[in-house]
Every structure is written in structure tokens, then in C-alpha cells.
Amino acid sequence: MSGTPEERDRQRWQSLVERVEDARLRYYQKDAPTIGDDEYDALYRELVQLEEAIPQLVTADSPTQTVGGSRDQMFEPVEHLVRLLSLDNAFGDEELTVWAGRLEKDLGTLPELLCELKVDGLAVDIVYDHGVLRTLATRGDGRVGEDVTANVRHIPAIPRKLTASPDGPPIPDLLEVRGEVFFPVAKFLEINDQMLGLGLSPFANPRNAAAGRLRQRVDKREYELADAHAALERVSPANEKARIRAEHRVDRVAADLDRSTNALGALQLVVHGIGARDGFEPKTQSQAYAALESWGLPVSDRIRVLSDLPAVLDYINYYDDNRHEVSHEIDGVVVKIDDFAIQGRLGSTSRAPRWAIAYKYPPEVVRTRLLDIQVNVGRTGRVTPFAVMKPVLVSGTTVSMATLHNAHEVIRKGVLIGDMVFLRKAGEIIPEVLGPVVEDRDGSEIAFVMPTDCPQCGTELRPAKEGDADIRCPNTRSCPAQLRERLYHVGSRGALDIEGLGWKAASAMLDDGLVHDEGDLFSLTAEDLIRSSFFTRHHDGELVLNELGRKLLSQLELAKSKALW
The missing domain is CATH 2.40.50.140 (Nucleic acid-binding proteins)
Incomplete structure (x- = not known):
């Protein structure tokens, strides 16, 4: 950077804003983060510190003044009844102690604190009208999210209708709840195994998997399946090739739909807050949770209301040491004032409540x-x-x-x-x-x-240039390892996004002599793929393409018409 100190500060601020916004876009909309929470938190904290030191840098659309990310244009917008805020973070005992000390100074005493595990999932907002689910939406930017209500029918963990117990509180006319949708770790591992078996890239973590599955258009796949069946019925019995293609399309779309609905069915929900309500005025957060649970909404059984900071730190340290006794991923503990009246008195900043904080765990x-x-x-x-x-x-x-x-x-x-x-x-x-x-x-x-x-072709290794730490195989044309990786790259999302062309599929093509360079991919036929057991199965005593083989052929056809820039 060059220029005056003021210009350098402005340049650094702009760089931080762009990096934080890019990280938010990849996290909230694309479900494919390229940096982790700890790196994002470090960038965000530097931005906060820079703006605190030089307040004139702050703008209304700075990431420090906004919440989350914008919604995806693939979904209809839905406006939240009450804005979803973010949380300030504490990255150690000292920062939590400072926060608690500030509360004690402002209030004259430290009130009871509710502690709950911070689920590493996808934040959602659910509205019930007279106990009947009206909308399920993602967080979005905190004000407007994405309407994913159509997927609720495939998620048993989210009740579509609340039920009151005889000795419990009545169901309110209007209720807005906030929670996290997530996959249990065991189910996440199962989903990734399935994706690898199909030659697809696995999800990086359970949070990405939950976000990717919830934010898919199952209704469009249902329409596509109906269209595929209709197309099959229109095929002339005499046209055998057309019939086989149509049957393959039905099988492929049906398999995709089954995977989508099965994954949605495994999603879990934990509710951790309330927004707008009519006819429901609990005095504390813990009372609210008890009522929500009585109506059939899933609430964590690990919530504790504690009266002093040492007990809070004991709770935090216990789950830091025992993360794996919880069925889902956690990345910290949320600490809230339990009393709603005190919450209201303290209020919020433009992005986060003053009465709550997230204690973030370091990477495991x-x-x-x-x-x-x-x-x-x-x-x-x-x-x-x-x-x-x-x-x-x-x-x-x-x-x-x-x-x-x-x-x-x-x-x-x-x-x-x-x-x-x-x-x-x-x-x-x-x-x-x-x-x-x-x-x-x-x-x-x-x-x-x-x-x-x-180790693959026997060529002597050497650095690309003098002094390089990396060494390379110069046999770019004939080295089978390099060709395998190039084939895999062609199928990746950053290139032609050919579903089914994963690392195992690329290896099978080379091992079975189906391709000798990248160009051979686009002349592959069903007869070629039949030669590899990786792409085939037995059906009625006959060797036919399996689901992966059929998908790969159709994806290669689509790739032929994709623009290269």
C-alpha cells in the first residue's frame, strides 16, 4: 500500500470489507466457504477494531452494521416479522469476563444467565399462525430470507402443526421462532459416503450439508419427474432407442429426487429463540423454551440457567472437552440473560443484542x-x-x-x-x-x-525454476497421474461441472483404457462405458450402465454446449 496514513487506512478498510463480504456470500448463499470460522472471525475483528479507531470509515452497509448475507434469487423472498440479529463473540475467558463485568456495572448485579450449545447449522425462522406452520425461511440478511416452506413436508423434525398439552400454556395466535437446522454427524458422514460413491464432491462440513439440502428445489425435481414420465408415455413402442433414453431419464430423476427427500428427512431442528408473538408473554427465556417444548417444538436438553460466571465457565469448559458426546457439531456456547425484561432494558446495537454473547471454541x-x-x-x-x-x-x-x-x-x-x-x-x-x-x-x-x-511415470523430478520449494514431474503429456487429475479438474465445479466425473470415475476411465487425454471424454459412448465395471451393473442377466454411467453420459452431453467463458 502507498500514500498517506489516512489513505492506507482507507485501503485496508476497503480490503477487509471486500474479504468479509466475499466470505459471507460463500457462507450464506453458496454454502461453500473457502475460509473457516476462525479466519473469518479474525478478519471481522480487525475490521471492527479499525472502525473503532477511525469512526469516519464506518458506512451504513459496512459488514459491522449488517447481519448475515443476502438471500438467493432462486427462492421467493420472505420478510421476517422481527429482525434476526447476529451475536457478538468472545474468544476466551477474559473476553467473556469483560462482557459479564459490563452487565454487572450497568445492572448493579449479574442476573441469571442461560447457557446453550451453539449448533453449527443453518439458521431458520419459522412462523406459526394459530399453531399451523405458515412459513419456513432461511436467515438471509436478517430482515429478508428465502422461502423454503415447500420442503417442510419432507422434514419430520419440523412440526407442521403445534399441539397444546392439557396442563400447559395455550398455543398463541401468532408465534415466530428461530432455530438451527442441522444434520447429526453420523448422518452427515453417511451422506458424504453416498456422494463419494456417485463420484460427487463431498460436503466440507455438516453445516454446508444442511444448508445445501434445505436450500434445494425439491418441487422442481418433482415437476421434472412428472415430465420425464409423460415423455416416456409419448415414446412410440417401435422406437427402442428413444424408449431406453426416456427410461434412463426417469430413473435418473427419480434417483435424484429420492436422495433429496431422504436427506431432507434426516434434517433435525433445535429452537433457540422467539420473535414476534401474540398471546404469549413468558417472563424468561427458560420459561419460553419450556412452553415451546410442550407444543412439540424441539428444544435442546443441554440448556442450563446459571447464577454466576464461574458456573458458566465450567459449562463452557465441559463441552469444549466433551464435544463428541453431542450428536451434532457445535462451535461454542451462547450465553444469554434469562430475564426478558432485562433483555428489553439492555436492547441491541445495529447488529447484535447486548444481553447475549457467543463464546467461540478454538478449532478442535x-x-x-x-x-x-x-x-x-x-x-x-x-x-x-x-x-x-x-x-x-x-x-x-x-x-x-x-x-x-x-x-x-x-x-x-x-x-x-x-x-x-x-x-x-x-x-x-x-x-x-x-x-x-x-x-x-x-x-x-x-x-x-x-x-x-x-512415482507414476518414472520421470526425473525437478523444480520448475531454481530455488523453488516445490518439485514437479515435467512429463505433462504422458504422466497418468497428471492426466487423472486433469480429468477430475474438467469435471469440477470450477470448470465444466460434470456431475459423475469424480476422482474415482477418472481413475476408472484411465485404468480401463477408455480415455487417453481430456479430449476423449467428449466422444465417450454407452458402448465405451460398458467396458468398465465402474459404470455398469447386471440387469436381467445383461450388463447395462448403472446410475453413475447414465448420469455421466447425460452430463457430458450438457457440457458440450457450455460456454467456456
Whole structure:
């Protein structure tokens, strides 16, 4: 950056605003974050500190003055009755203590605090009219969200009608509740296994999976299936090829619809707040939760109302140490004043209530055994060492491999084959080996030696230019590893987005001699794919294309007509 100090501050502010807004777009709308919560929080905190130091930088549309992300244009907008706010964060005991001290100073005493687990899911807003569900919407920007009500019929966990118990409070005429939709970790792992089996990219974490499944247009797939059946009925019995194509389309659309509805059926809900209401005035948050539960709404059974800060910290520390006893992902604890009257007295800033705070946990760190260090040859020829580990659950997914980047990084981390190592997900997304547990070594560990020849084609490896830390295989034309990775890249979302062309499918094509370069992809026929067991199944004693094979052919046809820029 150049210029005066004021110009440099303005440039830094603009850079932070753009990065935070981009992260919000990818998180809230695309369900595909490229940075994790900890990195986002660091950017956001720097932006807050810069605006506090130089207030004239603040604008009405700064991320510090707004909530969440905008809605997706694929869905109809729905305006929330009461705005959904965000939460301020505490990143350690000291920051939580400062927040509690401020409350005590303002109120003269520290009121009772309600603690609940911060579910790492998709925030939703649900409105009930005389106990009947009227709308289900995503958070959006806090004022306007996306109407996903049509999907409710596939989600048993969200009651479509509230029921009052004889000895409980009556159902109000109007009730707006807030909650999180999520997948239990076990179901998330099952969904990712299914996606990998179909050659699709798995979700990075359970939150992305929940957001992706809830924000899909199941109704459009139902219309598409009806259209596919109608098209099949119109095919002349004499036109066998057309009939087979039409049957394949029906099978493909039906399978897609089944996967969508089955995944929706596994979504869970936990309610953690109320918005607008008519005929319902509880005195405390805990009373409200008891009433919601009596009407059939799912409320966490791990909520606690505590009277002092040490008890709150004990609660926070317990779940930091015992995250895996909870069936879903958590990324912290929300601490709220229980008394609604005190909440109302304290009010909110433009983006967050003063009476609540989210204590954010650091990324989870686990220990596992480093079984081996192998190398991968990428599509550009770059040779990258990676760790092969005993599978371990970390931040919602089972991890067994992690990149080590290059030979210098292996040395810097000080890891040996056979070590017990510390592992985390960098940014809650990318597995990262932090280093060895040195005290667990017994002398049997082995140092890694970087190969001098390509493990796939035998070509001598060399750096692209003098001094590079990375080494490459220069055999760009004939190295099978590079071709496999290029095929996989062609099918990725960043290229032609060919569903069904995953890493396993690319490997099968090469291993079975179906393709010799990327161009061969677009001349593949059903007869070609039949030669590979990866794309076939037996039906009535005959070898036919399986679902993946049929999908791949149809996706390749679509890709032929896609614009390249």
C-alpha cells in the first residue's frame, strides 16, 4: 500500500470489507466457504477494531452494521416479522469476563444467565399462525430470507402443526421462532459416503450439508419427474432407442429426487429463540423454551440457567472437552440473560443484542497415528507429500489424509513416519498436521525421504525454476497421474461441472483404457462405458450402465454446449 496514513487506512478498510463480504456470500448463499470460522472471525475483528479507531470509515452497509448475507434469487423472498440479529463473540475467558463485568456495572448485579450449545447449522425462522406452520425461511440478511416452506413436508423434525398439552400454556395466535437446522454427524458422514460413491464432491462440513439440502428445489425435481414420465408415455413402442433414453431419464430423476427427500428427512431442528408473538408473554427465556417444548417444538436438553460466571465457565469448559458426546457439531456456547425484561432494558446495537454473547471454541485438535507419508502428483505436475493417518473424527468428518505441501514443510513440522501427531482442520475445513507428540516416540519412527523420480511415470523430478520449494514431474503429456487429475479438474465445479466425473470415475476411465487425454471424454459412448465395471451393473442377466454411467453420459452431453467463458 502507498500514500498517506489516512489513505492506507482507507485501503485496508476497503480490503477487509471486500474479504468479509466475499466470505459471507460463500457462507450464506453458496454454502461453500473457502475460509473457516476462525479466519473469518479474525478478519471481522480487525475490521471492527479499525472502525473503532477511525469512526469516519464506518458506512451504513459496512459488514459491522449488517447481519448475515443476502438471500438467493432462486427462492421467493420472505420478510421476517422481527429482525434476526447476529451475536457478538468472545474468544476466551477474559473476553467473556469483560462482557459479564459490563452487565454487572450497568445492572448493579449479574442476573441469571442461560447457557446453550451453539449448533453449527443453518439458521431458520419459522412462523406459526394459530399453531399451523405458515412459513419456513432461511436467515438471509436478517430482515429478508428465502422461502423454503415447500420442503417442510419432507422434514419430520419440523412440526407442521403445534399441539397444546392439557396442563400447559395455550398455543398463541401468532408465534415466530428461530432455530438451527442441522444434520447429526453420523448422518452427515453417511451422506458424504453416498456422494463419494456417485463420484460427487463431498460436503466440507455438516453445516454446508444442511444448508445445501434445505436450500434445494425439491418441487422442481418433482415437476421434472412428472415430465420425464409423460415423455416416456409419448415414446412410440417401435422406437427402442428413444424408449431406453426416456427410461434412463426417469430413473435418473427419480434417483435424484429420492436422495433429496431422504436427506431432507434426516434434517433435525433445535429452537433457540422467539420473535414476534401474540398471546404469549413468558417472563424468561427458560420459561419460553419450556412452553415451546410442550407444543412439540424441539428444544435442546443441554440448556442450563446459571447464577454466576464461574458456573458458566465450567459449562463452557465441559463441552469444549466433551464435544463428541453431542450428536451434532457445535462451535461454542451462547450465553444469554434469562430475564426478558432485562433483555428489553439492555436492547441491541445495529447488529447484535447486548444481553447475549457467543463464546467461540478454538478449532478442535485431536491426536492420531501417522502411518505413512506418500506423494501425490497433481494436474500441473507438482509433487506433494501427504500424511496417511489412522482415521480420526475431527470437526464433523473422519480424516485419514492431510497435505504436507512440500519436503521443506515436512522438515519444518518435524514429523516422522510412525509418530503420534496433532491434527486439526485449518479454518474448520482443511485437515492440517500441526506436529508430532514427541514424548510418545519409542525410536521406531522413520524419516521421510522425498522421491527423486515420479512415482507414476518414472520421470526425473525437478523444480520448475531454481530455488523453488516445490518439485514437479515435467512429463505433462504422458504422466497418468497428471492426466487423472486433469480429468477430475474438467469435471469440477470450477470448470465444466460434470456431475459423475469424480476422482474415482477418472481413475476408472484411465485404468480401463477408455480415455487417453481430456479430449476423449467428449466422444465417450454407452458402448465405451460398458467396458468398465465402474459404470455398469447386471440387469436381467445383461450388463447395462448403472446410475453413475447414465448420469455421466447425460452430463457430458450438457457440457458440450457450455460456454467456456
